[in-house]
Amino acid sequence: MVYNIARGTVEHVCDDREQASLESYYKRFTPEERAGVKAVAMDMWDPFIAATRAYVPDAEKKIVFDRFYVMKYVVDAVDKVRKQENEQLRKDGLETLKGTKYLFLWNKENIPEWRRDEFKSLQAQDLKVCKSWAIKENIRHLWDYRSEGWMRKYFNEWFWWATHSRLEPIIKSG
Numbered sequence: 001m002v003y004n005i006a007r008g009t010v011e012h013v014c015d016d017r018e019q020a021s022l023e024s025y026y027k028r029f030t031p032e033e034r035a036g037v038k039a040v041a042m043d044m045w046d047p048f049i050a051a052t053r054a055y056v057p058d059a060e061k062k063i064v065f066d067r068f069y070v071m072k073y074v075v076d077a078v079d080k081v082r083k084q085e086n087e088q089l090r091k092d093g094l095e096t097l098k099g100t101k102y103l104f105l106w107n108k109e110n111i112p113e114w115r116r117d118e119f120k121s122l123q124a125q126d127l128k129v130c131k132s133w134a135i136k137e138n139i140r141h142l143w144d145y146r147s148e149g150w151m152r153k154y155f156n157e158w159f160w161w162a163t164h165s166r167l168e169p170i171i172k173s174g
Contacts, residue, residue, distance in 0.1 A: 019047035
């Protein structure tokens with residue numbers, strides 16, 4: 001479902017995830033009204049992006065991706081890195097990452113006290129999953145910024161780090 005939250009009200013926009021559905025919603029507004037849109041928050045669904053680009057002037061500057069979906073992509077990438085590395089370590093006869101899935105999916109503050117020493121021990125090793133976890137933890141700070149300029153600077157630095165990490169799932173998430 002897509003909702004329009006404006007002027008203190010919530011308006012139902014569409015039920016499905018079809019580009020045509022969002023486009024029919026945008027068509028209800030005049031070009032002047034669409035030009036007055038300040039921001040469009042959405043998940044990273046290509047049909048929604050395409051519809052918004054087609055109907056909202058300067059959409060590239062107005063699309064705001066929902067934090068939940070951004071974090072989901074990055075967390076999923078961390079888990080892929082962990083699975084790949086665990087498979088390689090097991091081939092080498094090592095069980096280093098056995099039972100650690102949630103250690104790398106949790107946020108730093110959510111790691112249970114009784115597992116923190118174990119996590120610190122893993123971080124002290126040269127593991128790819130630890131690098132991917134650090135990248136995941138750092139993107140969380142993006143939503144702390146209140147200035148668009150500083151936020152974009154932070155994101156660009158994070159993006160460079162992620163795309164130069166040599167961790168294919170992380171690169172694809174960036």
